[in-house]
Amino acid sequence: MKRILLLSASALLLLSSCVSKKDFAALELKQQETQDLLNSATVKLNSCLAEEAASAARIKELRDRLADLRTDNLALIESTKDMTVLTAQGAKNVEKSLESLKEKDLKISRLQDALTKKDSVTLALVTSLKKEVGLNDDDIEINVEKSVVFISLSDKLLFQSGSYYISTRANEILGKVATVINSKPNFEAMVEGHTDNVPYKSGVLIDNWDLSVKRSTAIVRALQDLGVKPEQLIAAGRGDHLPLVTNDSPTNRAINRRTKIYILPKIDQFYEMIETEMKNLSNGN
Structure with a gap:
C-alpha cells in the first residue's frame, strides 16, 4: 500500500511539472477517490x-x-x-411376585371359608343348646368362649355340698345336653369341674382338685347313660385354681363352684377340613 502511495505522489510531482492546473486538479481528485476506495x-x-x-x-x-x-x-x-x-x-420378577400373592390370597380365602364354616356351626350349636336347655334359670349359662361353645352349670343344680353324687334336677338338665351332643356325632364334650377354695375334708377324696375331677367323671357317666358315646366325652378338673371371682364371701364361693361342659368340634376333623381345602387348592379345584 505504501508503495502505491509513493508511486502516486511521484506521479503527481512529475505531472505537476508538465500538466496544467486544471488537469492537475482532476488528477488530484482522482487520486483522492482512489484513496477512499482503498480505505473502504x-x-x-x-x-x-x-x-x-x-x-x-x-x-x-x-x-x-x-x-x-x-x-x-x-x-x-x-x-x-x-x-x-x-x-x-424385573418384569419376570414382578410376574412371579404377583402369582405368589394370588396363590397366598387364595389360600387365605380358603382358610377364611373354613373358619366361617366353623363359626356357622358354632352359632347353630349355641342356638340349639339354648332352645333345648332354655335360659329361665340364672344358674345356667350358655355362651361362646374363644370360638368354643360351653354350658356353665352352678353346682347347686348338680351336687350337694362336698358331694359328687348327681341330683335329680341335674339329670333333667343333662338329658337336654345329651340330646344336643347326640345330634352332633362329630363333636366332643369336655366336662370341666371347678370348686371354691374351702379345703375338702371328708377323707374320701384327697382335696378340691380330686373333688372337681370326681364330679366331672360323675357327669360324664350320666351323659353316657343318656346315650352319649363315651368316645365323645372328656372328664377334666380345675379344682379351685381358676376362680371367676375372689373366694372372699359365701356368694362368691358359690359362683366359683360350677361345672362347664364344652361342646368341641373334633380338632383332628377341623384340621382335616383345612387340609382338604389346601389339597383342593393345590389341585386347582
Missing part, C-alpha cells in the same frame, strides 16, 4: 478477516460439541441395552 476495501477486508476468525472458532466449538454428543450417544446406547436386560428380568 481495507475496512471490509479487516471485517471479513474478523468474521472468518469467529466462524473458525464457532466451527471448532460445534465440532467439539458433536464429538461430545457422539460419546454421550454411545454411552446411552450401552445403558439402554443394560436397562433392557434389567427391565425384562
Whole structure:
C-alpha cells in the first residue's frame, strides 16, 4: 500500500511539472477517490478477516460439541441395552411376585371359608343348646368362649355340698345336653369341674382338685347313660385354681363352684377340613 502511495505522489510531482492546473486538479481528485476506495476495501477486508476468525472458532466449538454428543450417544446406547436386560428380568420378577400373592390370597380365602364354616356351626350349636336347655334359670349359662361353645352349670343344680353324687334336677338338665351332643356325632364334650377354695375334708377324696375331677367323671357317666358315646366325652378338673371371682364371701364361693361342659368340634376333623381345602387348592379345584 505504501508503495502505491509513493508511486502516486511521484506521479503527481512529475505531472505537476508538465500538466496544467486544471488537469492537475482532476488528477488530484482522482487520486483522492482512489484513496477512499482503498480505505473502504481495507475496512471490509479487516471485517471479513474478523468474521472468518469467529466462524473458525464457532466451527471448532460445534465440532467439539458433536464429538461430545457422539460419546454421550454411545454411552446411552450401552445403558439402554443394560436397562433392557434389567427391565425384562424385573418384569419376570414382578410376574412371579404377583402369582405368589394370588396363590397366598387364595389360600387365605380358603382358610377364611373354613373358619366361617366353623363359626356357622358354632352359632347353630349355641342356638340349639339354648332352645333345648332354655335360659329361665340364672344358674345356667350358655355362651361362646374363644370360638368354643360351653354350658356353665352352678353346682347347686348338680351336687350337694362336698358331694359328687348327681341330683335329680341335674339329670333333667343333662338329658337336654345329651340330646344336643347326640345330634352332633362329630363333636366332643369336655366336662370341666371347678370348686371354691374351702379345703375338702371328708377323707374320701384327697382335696378340691380330686373333688372337681370326681364330679366331672360323675357327669360324664350320666351323659353316657343318656346315650352319649363315651368316645365323645372328656372328664377334666380345675379344682379351685381358676376362680371367676375372689373366694372372699359365701356368694362368691358359690359362683366359683360350677361345672362347664364344652361342646368341641373334633380338632383332628377341623384340621382335616383345612387340609382338604389346601389339597383342593393345590389341585386347582
